Amino acid sequence: MANRLAGATSPYLLQHADNPVDWWQWGEEAFAEARRRDVPVLLSVGYAACHWCHVMAHESFEDAETAALMNAKFVNVKVDREERPDVDAVYMTATQAMSGHGGWPMTCFLTPDGEPFHCGTYYPPRPRAGMPSFRQLLTAVDEAWSSGDPEVRGAGKRVVAELARQTGPLQESTVDESALEGASASLLGDFDRRNGGFGGAPKFPPSMVLEFLLRHHERTGSVESLSIVERTARKMAAGGIYDQLGGGFARYSVDAAWIVPHFEKMLYDNALLLRVYTHLARLTGSARYREVAADTATFLLDGLRTPEGGFAASLDADTDGVEGMTYAWTPVQFAEVLGREDGAWAATLLNVTGSGTFEHGTSTLQLLDEPEDPARWRDVRARLLQARAERPQPARDDKVITAWNGLAIAALAEAGAVLGSDEWVAAARSAAELVVSRHLVDGRLRRASRDGEVGAAAGVLEDYGCLADGLLVLHQVTAEPRWLDAACGLLDAALKHFADPAVPGAFHDTADDADALVWRPSEIGDNASPSGASAIAGALLLGSALAGSERAGQYREAAERAVSRAGLLAARAPRFAGHWLSVAEALARGPLQVAVVGAADDPHRAALLAAARSAAPGGSVVLAGEPDAAPLLADRPLVDGGAAAYVCRGYVCDRPVTTAAELTALLQPR
Secondary structure, three states, rough: OOOOOOOOOOOOHHHHHOOOOOEEOOOOHHHHHHHOOOOOOOEEEEOOHHHHHHHHHHHHHOOHHHHHHHHOEEEEEEEOOOOHHHHHHHHHHHHHHOOOOOOOEEEEOOOOOOOEEEEOOOOOEEEEOEEEOOHHHHHHHHHHHHOOOOOOHHHHHHHHHHHHOOOOOOOOOOOOHHHHHHHHHHHHHHHHHOOOEEEEEEEEOOOOHHHHHHHHHHHHHHHHHHHHHHHHHHHHHHHHOOOOOOEEEEEOOOOOOOOOOEEEHHHHHOOOOOHHHHHHHHHOHHHHHHHHHHHHHHHHHHHHHHHHHHHOOOOOOOOEEEOOOOOOOOOOHHHHHOOOHHHHHHHOOOOOOOOOOOOOOOOOOOOEEEEEEEEHHHHHHHHHHHHHHHOOOOOOOOOOHHHHHHHHHHHHHHHHHHHHOOOHHHHHHHHHHHHHHHOOHHHHHHHHEOOEEEOEEOOOOHHHHHHHHHHHHHHHOOOOOOHHHHHHHHHHHHHHHHEEEOOOOEEEOOOOOOOOOOOOOOOOOOOOOHHHHHHHHHHHHHHHHOOHHHHHHHHHHHHHHHHHHHHHHHHHHHHHHHHHHHHHHHHHHOOOEEEOOOOOOHHHHHHHHHHHHHHHOOOOOOEOOOOOOOOOHOOOOOOOOOEEEEEOOOOEOOOEEHHHHHHHHHHHOO
């Protein structure tokens, strides 16, 4: 029987279009069929770059006997978690509650009303280490359901009621300077002093926590905060998690020392890390941080940019079904490409050993020391990269996700402005044009597009928050008013459709008119990317400094109330509140605002703007233009007919200055 995925826009769903499983896409039709047949729904959730999703697909979903059992006993629904993060959030919460852990592939059994009564993740084709085989699980669930036991059929309702109770909004709690200091101290206690980062294996890049600690250092002068950031940034950039040849970071390291990555490359990781390394390069002047930022930006443009101007979601972990095939090397392969002498030199430099650091005698590439001969390294790197390009390449999930493109727009625009690349700013502008023109439909966002065709899935809160933030950063860099206008429209829509009217400061992840789920998710914790609530809080704060006076007060109040809802999280688990803490640091700064006024061709304006971008701390607002060309520039005239810079912190402003040296001094911590 042909399944129903052939017409999907998601590359992940299309990977399963030829399975013998009678897959349905998520929707009321699937649940109506389950009610008609009186069978459970088997919900399978994953994403295109997921290694273990591929493994389970090959072992079970491509197996005719397993598929026959699935088709006979269940209505089978396949969901791309990146396309439907709302569905994923609901059932991942249930999976974590039932099994004690989560991840993908996610496997949930639901009543025909969508209530989860049994959830797990990967299941093998044969019993393994106390884990039942997938077919054993299917049989057990079918027998339990077919028995008509009211305990089984009522379990889903009890699960939904309990999870809805547990996932309500947190009590308000002040996130003041004392709370920020406490979060910094707590993170220092969790810090892996040897390897950088936090915790053990597997280890994920703590992008948003690093951003918070950078901002905390810039405001307070904390040496400990900066040392955490620098050691982590150096260790990640030296390890196998960083692509030493092509730039960009893998999703996580399977070990604590960043040596062996899980090889998929995600847009959101690289956008967030691009900002961190850009800010580190600005703050420290380090050539290595600047190089990592530049190479990561190049990876975004060369590896993930789509023909329409947006950015694809990810590169796969696997190549032809083998994880890491594209990226791992042996000393023999080095010698074949580089010759014996250069091959041996490169193997030593990149820690490619005879026994290997990865699998089957191969090694990931690590750059543990700065090359003594940079010119030789550049030549060797170019030849290795060319040889790697001739290998089979990982597949690309080329759907354009609104939120992740918002992160990329912000990162490229800011990196281009700080590090001096018009190409990166142009790429940010092109992505913004695509998303605003295609994803914004009748004033409301859609989640994703592919090949320029927008999908039907509605945007969720993170889409509004991340895109608004990206457009506000682009407005600062280009001074083009259209990006401010579009961002304010998104913020207004978020306040109208996602804010909880009964709980000031709380937000739902789905809109008030979105498709109903068994409960309305409201995730507050930052994970691999900002939560929708922290993203919208940051964008509201930024918008309050850039928008006109009629919106500024409303946006700021909403941002402050939202941050207060995360106070308990920031105090108890700061590793999962990185973006919240970054927003709180910007609030503690005012946020700092720098308005540079002057004629476009005035070199003094250009010098003031360069000084502002170099010296203004993270979370600041910097804009240059003609007087009154934007709300931030309103009522700020030229001084003696020439360019001037106005610096404000919250509601308090300094006198205008007219030289770069004066402005730099004014922007130093107080």
